[in-house]
Amino acid sequence: LPAMTNNLTTTNRHSHLPARNSAVLKRKAVVIGEAVASDDADRIFPDQDFAQQAHVPDFGKYLEMYTWSIEDPAGFWSEMADGFYWKKKWGQQVNSENLDITKGNIKIEWFKGGITNICYNCLDRNIESGNGEKIAIHWEGNDRGVDDSLTYNQLLDRVCQLANYLKENGVKKGDSVIIYLPMLMELPISMLACARIGAVHSVVFAGFSAESLEQRIIDCKPKIVITCNAVKRGTKVINLKDIVDSALSESSQNGVHVGLCLTYANEPAMKREDTKWQKQRDVWWQDVVPKCSTKCDVEWVDAEDPLFLLYTSGSTGKPKGVLHTTGGYMVYTAATFKYAFDYKPSDIYWCTADCGWITGHSYVAYGPLLNGATVLVYEGVPNYPDPGRCWDIVDKYKVTIFYTAPTLVRSLMRDGNEAILGSVGEPINPSAWRWFYNVVGDSRCPISDTWWQTETGGFMITPLPGAWPQKPGSATFPFFGVQPAIVDEKGKEMEGECSGYLCVKTSWPGAFRTLFGDHERYETTYFSAFPGYYFSGDGCSRDKDGYYWLTGRVDDVINVSGHRIGTAEVESALVSHPKCAEAAVVGVEHEVKGQCIYAFVTPVEGVEYSEDLKKSLVLSVRTNIGAFAAPDKIHWAPGLPKTRSGKIMRRILRKIASRQLDELGDTSTLADPNVVDQLIALADS
Numbered sequence: 001l002p003a004m005t006n007n008l009t010t011t012n013r014h015s016h017l018p019a020r021n022s023a024v025l026k027r028k029a030v031v032i033g034e035a036v037a038s039d040d041a042d043r044i045f046p047d048q049d050f051a052q053q054a055h056v057p058d059f060g061k062y063l064e065m066y067t068w069s070i071e072d073p074a075g076f077w078s079e080m081a082d083g084f085y086w087k088k089k090w091g092q093q094v095n096s097e098n099l100d101i102t103k104g105n106i107k108i109e110w111f112k113g114g115i116t117n118i119c120y121n122c123l124d125r126n127i128e129s130g131n132g133e134k135i136a137i138h139w140e141g142n143d144r145g146v147d148d149s150l151t152y153n154q155l156l157d158r159v160c161q162l163a164n165y166l167k168e169n170g171v172k173k174g175d176s177v178i179i180y181l182p183m184l185m186e187l188p189i190s191m192l193a194c195a196r197i198g199a200v201h202s203v204v205f206a207g208f209s210a211e212s213l214e215q216r217i218i219d220c221k222p223k224i225v226i227t228c229n230a231v232k233r234g235t236k237v238i239n240l241k242d243i244v245d246s247a248l249s250e251s252s253q254n255g256v257h258v259g260l261c262l263t264y265a266n267e268p269a270m271k272r273e274d275t276k277w278q279k280q281r282d283v284w285w286q287d288v289v290p291k292c293s294t295k296c297d298v299e300w301v302d303a304e305d306p307l308f309l310l311y312t313s314g315s316t317g318k319p320k321g322v323l324h325t326t327g328g329y330m331v332y333t334a335a336t337f338k339y340a341f342d343y344k345p346s347d348i349y350w351c352t353a354d355c356g357w358i359t360g361h362s363y364v365a366y367g368p369l370l371n372g373a374t375v376l377v378y379e380g381v382p383n384y385p386d387p388g389r390c391w392d393i394v395d396k397y398k399v400t401i402f403y404t405a406p407t408l409v410r411s412l413m414r415d416g417n418e419a420i421l422g423s424v425g426e427p428i429n430p431s432a433w434r435w436f437y438n439v440v441g442d443s444r445c446p447i448s449d450t451w452w453q454t455e456t457g458g459f460m461i462t463p464l465p466g467a468w469p470q471k472p473g474s475a476t477f478p479f480f481g482v483q484p485a486i487v488d489e490k491g492k493e494m495e496g497e498c499s500g501y502l503c504v505k506t507s508w509p510g511a512f513r514t515l516f517g518d519h520e521r522y523e524t525t526y527f528s529a530f531p532g533y534y535f536s537g538d539g540c541s542r543d544k545d546g547y548y549w550l551t552g553r554v555d556d557v558i559n560v561s562g563h564r565i566g567t568a569e570v571e572s573a574l575v576s577h578p579k580c581a582e583a584a585v586v587g588v589e590h591e592v593k594g595q596c597i598y599a600f601v602t603p604v605e606g607v608e609y610s611e612d613l614k615k616s617l618v619l620s621v622r623t624n625i626g627a628f629a630a631p632d633k634i635h636w637a638p639g640l641p642k643t644r645s646g647k648i649m650r651r652i653l654r655k656i657a658s659r660q661l662d663e664l665g666d667t668s669t670l671a672d673p674n675v676v677d678q679l680i681a682l683a684d685s
């Protein structure tokens with residue numbers, strides 16, 4: 001089945017494009033499990049007018065560039081890097097060590113010896129080329145009518161002020177800074193300010209709990225934590241400062257003391273006087289940052305100096321600090337943004353991702369700003385105060401490129417369908433309807449499905465709108481410089497039509513360089529499963545036309561509404577509950593979220609099953625990880641299906657969870673086969 005967790009984008013530059021088949025509607029059919037044949041009838045051809053103006057107008061041009069990128073990576077990427085400002089050019093050539101694990105330690109380096117700064121390239125360079133008065137960021141607040149915008153000049157001023165403040169407070173090149181902010185303009189400002197002075201930012205998604213934040217603080221030992229007092233998400237006010245307070249006091253007790261917490265007063269959400277305050281540690285952003293100078297010299301860094309750390313989930317309980325460096329990441333995010341979105345300077349671009357995830361790093365902040373784009377940043381939730389909000393925002397700012405996750409499309413389609421059905425007796429927001437009808441329904445706009453990961457830094461397999469026909473549900477072909485390989489269980493690369501494990505053969509500039517503080521885990525997790533390859537953790541097939549189809553994770557990672565969650569993390573959160581003896585978590589298909597979390601729980605001896613216990617187990621996950629990781633279902637388990645060696649058989653749990661009871665397969669290797677019947681009997685209790 002085609003994947004359910006893809007990232008989607010739609011380009012609406014030419015509103016005169018003729019109506020075509022609806023890719024999104026087909027995609028929805030894919031998502032809910034209807035078979036979609038991959039024959040010609042299902043291909044969606046690029047509009048000729050659109051293709052003609054595209055950076056890559058046809059497949060021939062793609063092949064020419066792709067071949068160049070593979071045969072001469074040094075030459076190709078040098079050309080891509082040339083548009084940027086380098087204080088000093090890199091050495092004689094782009095140094096991309098092959099990923100062949102048999103050669104020993106994995107050490108990926110690109111543009112080594114080159115000296116640059118990504119903040120300079122996002123801001124100063126674009127200003128110098130005459131774009132200072134162009135809008136860099138449009139910001140739309142949670143509540144209708146609350147908005148703001150910054151030109152490139154203004155953004156640079158703000159970034160410099162914060163950079164100066166950080167410097168004055170002892171933040172130096174190589175120090176880390178944790179940013180725990182919602183989608184305020186201060187979030188990209190903070191990232192850029194760190195980059196300007198060579199500090200390593202680590203953004204923690206503001207939906208993470210105090211315990212998750214604490215864990216990250218302890219791991220990367222930041223000089224400063226940047227946060228705000230509160231945020232409004234729809235009608236709810238979330239007190240972020242309380243979360244930070246608790247994380248900071250816990251981390252202090254664990255030996256990591258952070259002496260400064262710079263707090264932005266987000267007054268529409270919470271007044272300053274209502275915020276809990278620790279005088280010796282907390283400082284209001286508004287009291288100090290605006291007083292700093294708007295001029296701040298750039299810290300020139302090596303292409304291989306670290307830019308940021310971003311924690312992501314894997315198959316063990318401990319989140320991994322994915323480390324990206326400066327030069328390669330810069331060139332790669334900029335190039336992927338330009339080509340995959342066919343970006344033109346007149347575009348207005350909106351990516352609904354939060355900067356707390358990699359999509360927000362690469363395609364809200366760096367990729368677009370490196371291209372001098374106008375970016376929309378939205379604080380709120382997509383369906384607040386009504387399902388039309390997204391399309392209102394698109395209308396308000398005349399968005400021409402809209403990048404979002406399928407979960408949002410699915411949820412809005414569901415709302416949209418209800419609205420249409422409901423329009424018999426109730427008014428439907430007209431602009432929402434128009435946009436939905438014209439753009440989503442008629443699909444006049446190319447829709448791209450971009451496959452990539454936190455680890456890859458940027459798009460790996462992605463359509464180039466204009467260059468070839470789409471197949472709904474397929475991410476289509478590799479980006480320049482990317483050599484995918486589909487391998488079998490033994491790690492043997494397969495040719496032609498096939499399906500197996502998705503790997504990548506050689507390095508690309510946006511690749512992560514290590515897991516923070518654990519290079520060994522980096523090598524074993526990603527480069528030892530199939531020696532000689534980077535292993536993505538995803539399953540994939542390739543059809544007769546060479547199109548790639550992602551089929552989802554093959555490890556113990558679940559993708560809930562585009563959020564990557566490790567089953568082991570959820571299990572350890574459940575087991576930390578005093579009444580939980582054992583837990584096993586699997587992912588189950590969900591109409592809107594793609595996958596949802598389904599937990600089998602064995603209470604400790606003598607504890608009775610109850611609704612209250614279910615609630616408090618779910619709460620335990622919320623406080624350990626965050627609300628987005630809360631299980632949708634707790635299934636009581638007197639025992640878990642285990643092999644005689646004690647390994648939990650998740651295959652069986654997945655079938656029980658999705659109620660495919662006649663497909664349980666071989667249960668004879670279970671230590672106690674009765675467990676399965678017990679579980680089935682308790683399915684709806």
Ligand code: 6R9
Pocket residue numbers: 003004005006007312357358359449450451452453454455475536537538550551552553559562563564
């Ligand atoms: C960018 C991002 C990575 C995992 C990845 C895969 C899934 C991402 C996809 C896709 C199918 C696509 N994924 N894009 N699956 N089609 N177009 O999401 O990064 O949070 O690290 O998640 O997301 O399973 O391995 P990240």
